[in-house]
Amino acid sequence: MVPTPPLDAPPADLILDNAPCAYKLTDEQYNGARTDGPGGVGTTVAQRIAAHGWKVIKTEDGYYVPLNQPERGLIPLLLDTKGVEQLTDGERVYPTLTGRRNGPLTVSGFTCADDATINGPVTVRAGAALVATGTTISGPVSATGAAGILLADSTINGPVQIAKTTNAVSVIDVTIAGPVSLTGNTTGTDAPLLAGNTIRGPLNCTANNPAPTNLGVANTVHGPRTTQCAAL
Known part of the structure; x- marks a missing residue:
């Protein structure tokens, strides 16, 4: 029946x-x-x-x-x-990047990675945006002056540096094999979100306005947590 x-x-x-x-x-x-x-x-x-x-x-x-x-x-x-x-x-x-990509990736405009494997460093240009879900990145991720960085349910085998973002920063349930740095992000009333991540390195957050939050979902950090992220 x-x-x-x-x-x-x-x-x-x-x-x-x-x-x-x-x-x-x-x-x-x-x-x-x-x-x-x-x-x-x-x-x-x-x-x-x-x-x-x-x-x-x-x-x-x-x-x-x-x-x-x-x-x-x-x-x-x-x-x-x-x-x-x-x-x-x-x-x-819809996602613009899926499957496997070998080599460096430079993000301009709005780029969405879903269930992707990126073997190489990722650089997000000023004014651009990266949204990644269920994605593995083998290399460093760096963004300076980006419009937005939203990473979720992903793995990054390298350091993550996010600086001077103007709109939105969100890192949720991401495993990061390296240090994480958030510096000088000015996102209006929308605080950068770092929640439920596993970070195998130090976590440093400096001069972000507003200060990052975890919405009560703690991160696991295998290294010192300093300045604005000391309690996250």
Whole structure:
């Protein structure tokens, strides 16, 4: 006998078999005035996203909301064209880097790595963004002046240096075989997130505004934790 699906199960056409890496919004979608709230007054998409605490990366061509962050399951409900709330019709952005890549990688623009293996150093240019999920990087990762760096459920066999990021920094459930340094990142009201990581080296965080947080999920660090990350 075929079991009956629960009454609240989504219909087949609302299930994303090929989930995107992020949703891209135009400036009008993100900041535009809305009148769909009570009394004809509506908060902007930017305000709704800020209320949820989602990380957003602004680049030259729009606003990106990556899925590899807390509340992953809720993001499509608000931003996908088939979302239950359909706050706006965000553009689905799919991974641009999968499988194996041998050699150095220089990131410009918005790059999304998913289930990838990168054998070589990764450098993120100023104004660019790297979103990596389920990815193994054998080499150092360095970013100076990037728009955003979001790493999740990944392995990095080398040091990680993130400096002067302007929008979003998030490192969640990542195993890092080397030192980690966060320096001079200025991410507005969105604190850099370091949570649930295993770091086989020192962790140093200096001159970040605001200071990094772990949202109560401690990191395992096989080395000294200094300055702003001493309690993480």
